[in-house]
Structures are given as structure tokens and as C-alpha cells.
Amino acid sequence: MTTSSYPFPDLRPAAAGVARLLDGIGDERLPDPTPCPKYAVRELLGHVVGLTTAFRDAGRKDLGPTTATAAGTVLPVLEDDWRTGLPRRLDELVEVWSAPEAWDGDTQAGGVTFPATIAGRVALNELVIHGWDLARATGQAYSPDQASLEVSYEVVKPTGEDEGRNSIFGPVVEVPDGASLLDRVIGLSGRRPDWRPGD
Numbered sequence: 001m002t003t004s005s006y007p008f009p010d011l012r013p014a015a016a017g018v019a020r021l022l023d024g025i026g027d028e029r030l031p032d033p034t035p036c037p038k039y040a041v042r043e044l045l046g047h048v049v050g051l052t053t054a055f056r057d058a059g060r061k062d063l064g065p066t067t068a069t070a071a072g073t074v075l076p077v078l079e080d081d082w083r084t085g086l087p088r089r090l091d092e093l094v095e096v097w098s099a100p101e102a103w104d105g106d107t108q109a110g111g112v113t114f115p116a117t118i119a120g121r122v123a124l125n126e127l128v129i130h131g132w133d134l135a136r137a138t139g140q141a142y143s144p145d146q147a148s149l150e151v152s153y154e155v156v157k158p159t160g161e162d163e164g165r166n167s168i169f170g171p172v173v174e175v176p177d178g179a180s181l182l183d184r185v186i187g188l189s190g191r192r193p194d195w196r197p198g199d
Contacts, residue, residue, distance in 0.1 A: 008120060011097045013145040014127035015090040018048065021131065022083060024140045030078070034137040035195045038075070041137050045086065046076030048130050051109075052089040055123035058109040059096035059116070070111040097123065124148060125155040129189050132182070136195055149181045156188040 030042040039047060050071075057066045079085055096102050097120050107116045109123070128144050129152065135142035144152075156169060170190020175183050183193040192199070 008097075008100070008103050008117070009124050009147065009151045011120070011124050011127065012094045014124050014131065014148045015094045017142065017144055017148075018127055018131045018134070019087050019090050021134050021138065021140055021142070022086065025134070025138050029138050032137055033197055035133045035191045038072075041134070042078045043076045044130065044133055044137070045082055046078040047071070048126075048134070049079060049082060049086050049089060050076055051123070051126050051130075052086070052093045054109045055119065055126070056089060056093045056096050058107040058119050058123070059093070059099075059102035061105070061107055061116075063108045067108040068111050093123065121151050121155055125152040128152045128185065129156075129191075132186055133191075137197060139197075144182060146181070149185055152185045153181060153188070156185060158188070 025041065025045070030040065030045075032041045034041055034044045036044055036047075050066075054066050054069075057063070103116050103120055105116055106113055107119050108114075109119055128148050131144065132142055134140075158172065169188070173187040173190060173192050175187040175193055179187070179193070186193045
């Protein structure tokens with residue numbers, strides 16, 4: 001939700017979209033491949049747990065080990081209690097970024113210090129993109145809300161200052177004219193919108 005009185009994105013729909021997928025991920029799916037080449041479903045879930053923790057703490061300005069570790073430095077390890085722990089962290093993430101003060105000043109996530117107004121949008125984008133990853137890997141429907149997709153598009157679209165872009169998102173995957181906003185966002189994130197397990 002973005003209004004004149006609260007001009008910041010609402011992370012709630014994107015977080016709920018990820019949470020809805022969890023019941024459809026049986027233990028037998030944990031070794032399955034995902035659109036992230038280095039991650040099976042297990043590691044992708046571990047990454048989502050880590051990023052929700054990091055961006056929760058970033059919103060609190062509680063900077064330390066959870067916010068200082070660069071993404072991708074180690075293979076994520078999925079906690080045994082992820083089925084209860086991840087929904088709890090998603091709720092905490094939403095609660096933190098629902099407070100206007102979360103968007104004030106600078107903060108840190110993934111070892112990078114940047115304005116909180118950007119950090120909150122990056123957090124939302126991570127939920128949207130990795131929600132798609134999980135849904136596609138586990139054969140589930142996924143329909144992010146329009147407002148979240150618009151924020152994600154602004155985060156992933158190339159700009160003239162994106163020298164390090166491919167190290168974060170990967171090379172842009174071209175999509176057909178008239179592609180949905182979701183497909184455009186996924187293509188800009190370096191993923192094939194038509195990816196299926198086994199590709």
C-alpha cells in the first residue's frame with residue numbers, strides 16, 4: 001500500500017504470497033531443483049529464512065552478523081523448524097517495515113549499507129522473486145499483487161549505473177512484447193519466465 005500519508009510499499013502481500021506456498025512444499029520436494037542454479041528447494045528456503053531475518057533486522061537498524069553477511073558467501077542451511085520459523089519471520093518482517101521509522105536513514109543488509117528507503121524495496125523484491133522461484137520449483141500457482149510487481153520492476157530494471165548488475169541478478173532474459181509484468185520482472189531478474197524443473 002502506498003498512499004499520500006504513507007508513501008512506502010506494503011510488504012504484507014508479498015510476504016503472504018510466500019507463506020501460502022509453504023504448505024505445498026512437502027519434505028520430498030526439498031532436494032528438487034529451482035530456477036536458482038546453485039540452490040535446491042532446501043537451500044532456497046534457507047536463503048529466504050536468511051533474507052527475512054536480515055531485512056527484519058535492517059528495518060530495526062539492529063545491525064550485526066545477520067545484516068553484515070554478503071548473500072551467496074555460503075550455501076544456506078535450512079533450519080529444522082522452518083515450517084513455523086519462516087512464517088514467524090515473515091510476520092516480523094512485515095511488522096517492522098510497517099513502521100514509518102523503518103524507512104528513515106541508512107541501514108545495512110547483505111553487507112551493503114544503503115538508504116532504508118531502498119532496503120525496504122529490495123526486501124519486497126526478494127520476496128516477489130523468490131516466491132516465484134519456490135512456486136515454479138514446486139509446481140504451485142503464483143500471482144503477486146500489482147503494487148508489489150511495480151516495486152519489483154523498479155528494483156530490477158536496468159539503469160545506466162548498473163555495472164555490477166549481473167553479479168546480483170544475472171543477465172537480462174528477453175521476453176516477448178506484451179509479456180505480463182510478472183514475466184518482465186522475472187526476465188529482468190535474470191530468469192527464464194518459462195523455466196520448469198528439469199530445464
